Amino acid sequence: MNRLNRITAILLQVQSRRSVRVQDLAERYAVHARTIYRDLRTLEEAGVPLLSVPGGGFSLAEGYRLPPVMFTREEVTALITAEKLAEQFTDAPTARFGRAAMDKLRAVLRSADRAYVEDLTPRIAVHHRGHEGGPQPVAADHDTRQTLLNGVSNRQVVRLDYRAGAGAVASARAVEPIGLYFDLHWQLVAYCRLRQALRTFRLDRIAGAELLPERFAPRPDTLQTYREQQRAPRHRVVLRFSAAGLLLVRDDKHYYGLVEEQPLADGGAQLTLLLPALRPLAHWLLYFGAQVTIVEPAELRRTVLELAGTAWHHHAVPDEAPTAPPGTGASA
Numbered sequence: 001m002n003r004l005n006r007i008t009a010i011l012l013q014v015q016s017r018r019s020v021r022v023q024d025l026a027e028r029y030a031v032h033a034r035t036i037y038r039d040l041r042t043l044e045e046a047g048v049p050l051l052s053v054p055g056g057g058f059s060l061a062e063g064y065r066l067p068p069v070m071f072t073r074e075e076v077t078a079l080i081t082a083e084k085l086a087e088q089f090t091d092a093p094t095a096r097f098g099r100a101a102m103d104k105l106r107a108v109l110r111s112a113d114r115a116y117v118e119d120l121t122p123r124i125a126v127h128h129r130g131h132e133g134g135p136q137p138v139a140a141d142h143d144t145r146q147t148l149l150n151g152v153s154n155r156q157v158v159r160l161d162y163r164a165g166a167g168a169v170a171s172a173r174a175v176e177p178i179g180l181y182f183d184l185h186w187q188l189v190a191y192c193r194l195r196q197a198l199r200t201f202r203l204d205r206i207a208g209a210e211l212l213p214e215r216f217a218p219r220p221d222t223l224q225t226y227r228e229q230q231r232a233p234r235h236r237v238v239l240r241f242s243a244a245g246l247l248l249v250r251d252d253k254h255y256y257g258l259v260e261e262q263p264l265a266d267g268g269a270q271l272t273l274l275l276p277a278l279r280p281l282a283h284w285l286l287y288f289g290a291q292v293t294i295v296e297p298a299e300l301r302r303t304v305l306e307l308a309g310t311a312w313h314h315h316a317v318p319d320e321a322p323t324a325p326p327g328t329g330a331s332a
Contacts, residue, residue: 001029007039011048019059071105076117077124079105084126089182091145147209148188151177155215158190161208162201170207175199176216179223189226191219198226233257233274237281238295243267245291256281270295278303286311 001009006029013020013028022040026033040058044050049061071079079102086098106114151158158177161170175190178198186203198221241249246269253261257275264270275281282303285292294301 007042010036010039011043014050014058014060019053019057021055021057023056071109073113073116076113077120080117080121080124084124088126091143093143093146144203144206144209145180145186147211148177148180151211152179155218157212157214157216159210159212160201160206163205163207176219178219178221178226181223181227189223231276234276235274235278235297237273237275237297237300239271239273240264240293240295241268241271241288242291245288248288248291252284256284282307
């Protein structure tokens, strides 16, 4: 990166954050801290009002605004995609704010780029799989997500009316929200005062959310550390798939923590997985029937048998059912 591009990039960093540290900028652009200090002096000489902040950082003077930044077409394409995702996988207020932001973006584009955006927008689509079991968008009839985000940013306690499961009666929970993430469903990570521990709450099971005036002290837990703890591999699993079963596995093996794949003489493969929980994997393995053999651990084998037995008892017709469940469908 030449010096002009680096100075421009530094200006964008300072504009987009409350403050930036010189050491962070030096690491980001692979230069010495002295070089960053020289670049910052250049910006000051050009009339950019920089203020020193504790900890070796800088920020823009309050009220100072830079003129609109020109976007590349690749950046505009990424923003169009983000707008489409927001429409499908967030709530109505967030989708509306996203459209308003894109309108502002279009307003500062050159005419040729505006034409590019108008032509490209209808050619990008995002669909959810709805009832087929794929990701579900948040219900659009309330602003729960925005209320929770306000609680996160302001460190305000939120009162939830929460249903722990499908058909369950909603119960009141006072929580200290930490953050939101999307993994098939939108989830809130929060400290639950009822359970006295960190918990996740699915947004589509929140019947109501109210910001309370009480503010809470920051906790050492962050969304990132919570997710890392939840996703830390704790179980080693070895599976053998037949050739026919392997065709059905596709890329799902990576979702379940594939670390090794060894071809077998019959055209199948032995897969070694590392994953945080066994039960979701057990549900997935039922789909393969006799096309998969569980080599280890025994706990996974027992879980598959339990799920298969539960399904058998649920679907068996009393007058026709044998006295014991038939083969479970997953080889032991």
